[in-house]
Amino acid sequence: MGRLLALLATIVLFAGCGGHDVSGPMAPESAAVSMPGFSFTPFTTTIVVGETVTYDFPAESHNVIFAKVTGAPADIQETTNQKVTRSFLTAGTFPYDCTIHPGMSAVVVVR
Template sequence: MVAAVIVGSCSKSGGYSSGNNNTPPPGTANAVSIVNMSFSPANLTVSPGTTVTWTNNDAMTHTVTADDNSFNSGNMATGSKFSKAFAAAGTYPYHCSIHAGMTGTITVKAY
């Protein structure tokens, strides 16, 4: 008896194919944690249309403030969340306005 095996290719991501690129599909939410006086990850690359959510997991108040002041979370107590949708490609540096050494960057890149 001879058995034939047919190997096919399918995508687990619902039709999104990125080859070897691990970039999430457009519109996927991404998270940044505020912990130990830092943003984690400090640098995040997303697709246009992605909403990024920052969560303050630190014991003190922080902000998420764009360097150009285009967005500002206001004071975020422990456990607070702030979300921002990024529609246009570009680089969006931000910082905590309370703690000068805390910085991060969102890079929006069309794939």
């Protein structure tokens, strides 16, 4: 049983990281979104199932609130000067907004 779990964990690791070296507990960054001014850049981030998006919050305070779509990750509350990563484990289109700044919206497409 332990061996089976170890094997499954290995398969998940390899499937999830696209062959990159996994040297620590942090998942590799597969896409990044920055927030210059009051916009998410890029507007559309396209990844595959199991990949991550890292949100790079600047000094200006923003949040990331996902539309209530099945498979959407947890929201990110108001954050500054920090990187926050979310994993996407379900294929779909996941719009999100910064509710602090009206019109500050973007989308993650998971294939």
